[in-house]
Amino acid sequence: MKLLLRASSLVHAAHCRNVLRAAGIHAELRNTWLAGAAGDIPFQESSPQVWIDEGASEKEAWAVLNAAANPAPGPRWHCVACDEWHEAQFAACWRCGRGNDA
Known part of the structure; x- marks a missing residue:
């Protein structure tokens, strides 16, 4: 698995994961319950993350997310x-x- 993005909220990360899955790209959430640890651990390490399979194309994943964010x-x-x-x-x-x- 490889890190695709860090999100500002769990809701945003879950939405991105769902959009990717709907497009056939296997994605998973990580750090779903670490928000309470912010301050005790680095902020970047506690924010929700979306990961994709090692063989998946990051370029394709970002294209899917951009298309969802900017519909025709x-x-x-x-x-x-x-x-x-x-x-x-x-x-x-x-x-x-x-x-x-x-």
């Missing part, structure tokens, strides 16, 4: 049930829960 813009869609407008990344209406039928 798509057309907005209109919910016919409640008249609410939504950005393309939403598959269901936040107001009424109806799916995007477009």
Whole structure:
């Protein structure tokens, strides 16, 4: 395994791991419960980390994370049930829960 990134929070690290796994890149979290030790051990050693397999491409992993952080813009869609407008990344209406039928 090799270190890909150190995150500022466990939530961010877990999200990155989930995005990588969804793309077929095996990733795991480390230092998930060391936040309480910050100060007793170096900060860099206590922050949550995302590790990938030794054979995995760091370049590909970063490309996946960058694509997730900067999605391509798509057309907005209109919910016919409640008249609410939504950005393309939403598959269901936040107001009424109806799916995007477009």
